Amino acid sequence: MKEGRSGMARRASEQAEAAKAPPRFFQLIPPTVNINFIRIRLRMLIISWILILIGLASIWMKGGLNYGIDFSGGTLVHLRFAQAAPVSGVRDAVESKGLEGVVVQAVGPEEREYQIRATTGGEGESDQTAALIQAGVREKFAENTFEILRIEAVGPKVGRDLWRSAALAVLAATVMMGIYIAIRFDFRFGVGAAVAVLHDVLITLGAISITNLEFDLTTVAALLTVVGYSVNDTVVISDRIRENLRKMRRESLATVMNLSINETLSRTVITGGTAIIATAVLFWLGGPVIHSFAFTMMFGFIVGTYSSIFIASPIVLYLERDTRRKT
Amino acid sequence: MKATYRLVLALVFAAVSIVLLVPTLVQPAPEWWPWKQAIRLGLDLKGGTHLLYGVDVDAAVDATLDRLVTDVERVLREAQVGAATVERQGKTLTAKLANQDKRTQVADVMRQQLGAILVEQPAPDTGGLLVYGLTPPEVQRIRDNAREQALQIIRNRIDEFGVAEPVVQAQGSSEIVVQLPGIQDPQRAKSLIGRTALLEFKMVAQGPDAGTTDKPGPGIQVLYGRGPSGAREPYLIQRRTLMTGDVVTDARLSQGSITEGTAVDFTLDARGTKQFGDATRANVGRNLAIVLDGIVASAPTIREPITGGRGQITGRFTFEEAQDLANVLRNGALPAPLKLMEERTVGPSLGQDSIRRGLISIGIATIVTIVFMAIYYRGGGLIADVALVFNVLFLIGTFAAFGFTLSLPGLAGIALTIGMAVDANVLVLERIREELTAGKSARAAIDAGYERAWAAILDSNVTAFISGVILFQFGSGPIRGFAVTLCLGILTSLLTAVWGTRMIYDLMTTGRRVTTVSV
Numbered sequence: 001m002k003e004g005r006s007g008m009a010r011r012a013s014e015q016a017e018a019a020k021a022p023p024r025f026f027q028l029i030p031p032t033v034n035i036n037f038i039r040i041r042l043r044m045l046i047i048s049w050i051l052i053l054i055g056l057a058s059i060w061m062k063g064g065l066n067y068g069i070d071f072s073g074g075t076l077v078h079l080r081f082a083q084a085a086p087v088s089g090v091r092d093a094v095e096s097k098g099l100e101g102v103v104v105q106a107v108g109p110e111e112r113e114y115q116i117r118a119t120t121g122g123e124g125e126s127d128q129t130a131a132l133i134q135a136g137v138r139e140k141f142a143e144n145t146f147e148i149l150r151i152e153a154v155g156p157k158v159g160r161d162l163w164r165s166a167a168l169a170v171l172a173a174t175v176m177m178g179i180y181i182a183i184r185f186d187f188r189f190g191v192g193a194a195v196a197v198l199h200d201v202l203i204t205l206g207a208i209s210i211t212n213l214e215f216d217l218t219t220v221a222a223l224l225t226v227v228g229y230s231v232n233d234t235v236v237i238s239d240r241i242r243e244n245l246r247k248m249r250r251e252s253l254a255t256v257m258n259l260s261i262n263e264t265l266s267r268t269v270i271t272g273g274t275a276i277i278a279t280a281v282l283f284w285l286g287g288p289v290i291h292s293f294a295f296t297m298m299f300g301f302i303v304g305t306y307s308s309i310f311i312a313s314p315i316v317l318y319l320e321r322d323t324r325r326k327t
Numbered sequence: 328m329k330a331t332y333r334l335v336l337a338l339v340f341a342a343v344s345i346v347l348l349v350p351t352l353v354q355p356a357p358e359w360w361p362w363k364q365a366i367r368l369g370l371d372l373k374g375g376t377h378l379l380y381g382v383d384v385d386a387a388v389d390a391t392l393d394r395l396v397t398d399v400e401r402v403l404r405e406a407q408v409g410a411a412t413v414e415r416q417g418k419t420l421t422a423k424l425a426n427q428d429k430r431t432q433v434a435d436v437m438r439q440q441l442g443a444i445l446v447e448q449p450a451p452d453t454g455g456l457l458v459y460g461l462t463p464p465e466v467q468r469i470r471d472n473a474r475e476q477a478l479q480i481i482r483n484r485i486d487e488f489g490v491a492e493p494v495v496q497a498q499g500s501s502e503i504v505v506q507l508p509g510i511q512d513p514q515r516a517k518s519l520i521g522r523t524a525l526l527e528f529k530m531v532a533q534g535p536d537a538g539t540t541d542k543p544g545p546g547i548q549v550l551y552g553r554g555p556s557g558a559r560e561p562y563l564i565q566r567r568t569l570m571t572g573d574v575v576t577d578a579r580l581s582q583g584s585i586t587e588g589t590a591v592d593f594t595l596d597a598r599g600t601k602q603f604g605d606a607t608r609a610n611v612g613r614n615l616a617i618v619l620d621g622i623v624a625s626a627p628t629i630r631e632p633i634t635g636g637r638g639q640i641t642g643r644f645t646f647e648e649a650q651d652l653a654n655v656l657r658n659g660a661l662p663a664p665l666k667l668m669e670e671r672t673v674g675p676s677l678g679q680d681s682i683r684r685g686l687i688s689i690g691i692a693t694i695v696t697i698v699f700m701a702i703y704y705r706g707g708g709l710i711a712d713v714a715l716v717f718n719v720l721f722l723i724g725t726f727a728a729f730g731f732t733l734s735l736p737g738l739a740g741i742a743l744t745i746g747m748a749v750d751a752n753v754l755v756l757e758r759i760r761e762e763l764t765a766g767k768s769a770r771a772a773i774d775a776g777y778e779r780a781w782a783a784i785l786d787s788n789v790t791a792f793i794s795g796v797i798l799f800q801f802g803s804g805p806i807r808g809f810a811v812t813l814c815l816g817i818l819t820s821l822l823t824a825v826w827g828t829r830m831i832y833d834l835m836t837t838g839r840r841v842t843t844v845s846v
Contacts, residue, residue, distance in 0.1 A: 149677035153670040169801035228794030232787040239783040271750040278692040278746025287684040
């Protein structure tokens with residue numbers, strides 16, 4: 001090492017001084033970092049289980065997620081008044097029409113924008129749900145005009161179809177990723193990545209339940225993106241493990257893993273950071289339509305970054321225990 | 328390829344992208360500008376209505392069986408196999424023969440004459456019935472036909488309705504998607520598209536046989552229509568249909584002055600003219616009911632035989648109602664009922680709001696990422712930033728070039744791509760740092776950095792791409808926009824963040840001795 005460096009410095013005579021000094025970089029994670037991630041894997045696994053169970057408990061206690069009309073079927077009218085109108089008044093206005101399962105939700109603090117939902121409608125020509133909601137509001141607030149921002153009506157059949165294809169998509173994505181990694185690396189890494197993905201999806205679902213955010217089609221799209229991101233992150237670490245396994249044939253798998261995670265830690269944090277910042281900006285400024293979409297991605301990316309360090313590799317290690325290291 | 332050539336290529340690409348984007352950014356674009364098409368915006372951004380209809384294709388199959396009843400009767404009559412009664416029962420036709428000895432003969436005749444579409448099915452032992460069902464290919468043909476016809480009819484109706492850039496598309500085996508940009512009140516469009524528009528001419532029942540509305544006589548049904556006061560009014564109507572709307576060749580708003588609303592004039596073809604003439608001649612003085620989708624539009628008294636093949640429908644229509652009625656009569660009845668399954672309407676102000684929010688998010692994500700990279704990786708970060716700007720340019724340019732639709736999730740996808748695109752650069756730059764720390768020269772560290780980071784970059788991008796493709800498969804509308812953005816973003820970021828930055832390093836190091844690299 002030392003020989004090589006001074007040799008190079010001689011060739012580059014005009015910059016000899018600079019070359020001799022060890023390079024310095026502006027770093028968040030110092031290169032000498034050596035956290036023993038593998039040793040604390042059991043603790044992290046317990047923390048993950050606790051998080052998953054809290055999330056599942058929340059879903060169970062609330063009797064399922066807060067499904068948007070994409071999945072539950074029904075009608076949504078999103079409107080904005082010219083002047084502020086009280087929530088209770090809007091609720092009375094809509095309930096006066098005798099619609100089923102009415103939910104009135106204010107958007108923003110101004111009491112001007114509302115999302116009004118009913119569990120009926122969406123199917124058939126004679127469906128009047130959206131019209132009734134508008135009529136009710138118009139009658140109640142005669143001198144306050146409003147503007148329709150959005151109307152969505154989804155029939156029960158479409159809701160069921162969407163639900164099935166959404167579940168299928170997340171599952172297909174997870175399995176496809178697992179297969180790709182199993183081919184590119186080996187079977188255990190594939191399993192590790194798939195388990196990490198499942199972990200991320202479960203914890204993110206729990207967070208959606210706890211925050212009571214709406215679970216609709218865009219949320220599923222966000223979940224799929226989280227799946228892609230989580231695997232992406234896992235792959236980079238796995239790639240380094242593979243490379244280091246070739247170089248260091250004597251070391252145990254645990255040591256190699258730990259080294260690899262530490263070596264790629266800087267990248268993990270920075271890429272995770274920029275991606276999370278981008279989604280945080282969307283969450284902050286993206287508006288009500290993509291609120292739960294942005295939240296799901298932001299939260300999922302955080303969990304995804306965590307899981308590629310603490311979940312994916314330890315799983316490989318657990319699988320390794322029985323079958324002795326081949327490489 | 329030499330770095331300078333690649334530079335030229337990159338600059339050409341960038342120039343092309345800018346040319347493509349001008350119509351989107353500068354509106355209106357100058358006359359002489361070579362590219363006219365602005366980026367297509369999804370309904371969630373420009374506002375409009377998205378409707379999903381299911382075509383009841385099984386109803387079309389039933390209707391075909393009903394029509395076949397008379398065909399079968401004719402075949403049996405011509406074959407002279409004795410008396411037979413034919414009727415539809417569910418998805419089958421049953422023929423009951425008076426003379427059971429003719430059974431095999433009937434089966435033979437049926438096979439010869441209608442074998443292509445009807446196939447004999449096992450009959451119940453009792454009653455000596457012959458049971459026929461449609462052949463599977465025939466059922467499939469009827470279903471496909473019904474969907475295809477419905478699609479065409481809806482397309483014609485929408486075209487005459489007058490919406491800019493409507494989309495009418497088949498989806499799946501029996502669904503039709505209709506997208507109407509800029510429509511804020513979808514009610515009228517919905518009733519125009521969804522109505523079957525089955526026009527029937529029937530006689531109003533008269534005399535003691537007609538019965539009452541509570542207890543109509545045999546062969547009589549109660550249908551409702553709007554009375555003179557506009558209230559719902561029952562009519563006693565004969566079940567037998569004299570004529571249906573398929574003989575209508577044209578329908579226009581009435582030119583004459585009508586006191587009660589607007590009327591619609593219609594013209595009949597030769598067959599219809601004769602049928603109409605015969606029917607009116609036989610029923611002078613009685614009332615003819617014009618029934619549209621089971622509702623009596625009007626029931627005028629026949630004063631004299633109508634032989635000119637022209638008629639008029641009055642029904643206290645508003646101008647718009649009459650306009651839509653003329654439209655649907657001209658374009659014909661749907662072969663099967665449609666069922667609205669999903670509706671999504673976005674108002675124009677929400678669309679504007681979404682565009683604004685999306686652009687601000689993209690702007691902030693870009694600035695934060697660029698500043699961060701420049702501070703953290705200095706020279707290397709700046710090079711990555713240049714690549715990032717090109718990446719965004721190419722990504723949006725691709726949208727313009729291929730006419731992809733940009734949705735709100737698509738805008739979010741661009742913001743996300745900016746956050747993720749630097750990943751390849753981060754991988755390379757971290758690697759270069761490692762190699763430098765290990766004591767390599769600047770040039771060698773750059774080479775090794777790119778070479779060693781490549782496997783990780785490829786694998787991580789392939790997996791992200793797979794999730795994008797699955798997302799595209801699964802999603803519809805706006806979500807597809809997101810999936811397209813993600814996948815395109817991966818491709819353009821590979822191009823710019825890997826080959827693009829490499830090119831810049833090559834340009835910087837070719838022909839001179841480089842001993843330091845700023846990372």
